[in-house]
Amino acid sequence: MSTIPNPLDVRQSDHPIDELFLKRWSPRAMNGEAIEPSVMDQLFEAARWAPSTYNEQEWRFLYSHRDSPSWETFFGLLAEANQAWCDKAGVLILVASRTTFSRNGKPNPVHEFDAGLATQNLLLQAAQLGIVAHPMAGYDRGKAKIALELPDGFETHCMIAIGHHGNPEALPEQMRKGETPSGRKTIDKIAKQGVFAFED
DSSP states (O other): OOOOOOHHHHOOOSSOOOTHHHHOOOOOOBOOOOOOHHHHHHHHHHHHTSOOGGGOOOEEEEEEETTSTTHHHHHHHBOHHHHHHHTTOSEEEEEEEESBOTTTOOBOTTHHHHHHHHHHHHHHHHHHHTOEEEEEOOBOHHHHHHHTTOOTTEEEEEEEEEEOBOOGGGSOHHHHTTOSOOOOOOGGGTOOSSSOOOOO
16 A cells, blocks of 8 residues: 655755645545535635735635535536546635725735635645645636636636545556655745846
8 A cells, every 4th residue: 555655755945944834735645535614614714814915805715525515516617637636535625816906996916816825824724734735727717607606806716625645546547656745946946136037
């Protein structure tokens, strides 16, 4: 039986940081067990404390437990490649945000950024709890807006699979090789003092 990869065995920071940042990764192998509602409350509690412009808190999370009537609707939004492994998720989440400021109706140019901050809070809380939280860009955005009845003025950004860790050997063969925590670029590749001086 294959063991679940431990991110701390393959990741090492170049400078001292909290281990939580290294523990967060995006596995696909899940075991199909249910996620307790109290766990979802913890994830959304973490998300709601994210920073946002003018404290708009414009992010919205729609979700479905695998045993709920809406599961097939959520699952049907996923790209085929994601359906191949998300069938063992306990919960599927759709992340959306309001595109205008509630205080004046003007366009909010950072609503996506704010939704991303809230999503990262959720992902880090999942890592702290030792469960899978895998964000995905592969889903039908147009279908999602209709099927989940999003009103005008809201956009969707990603879906997230939540689940308990499973055996990587149960994944489709082509996915098993990639079931390991990935590395990251060095700081000099992402941060420069002064003007833009990156090669790409």
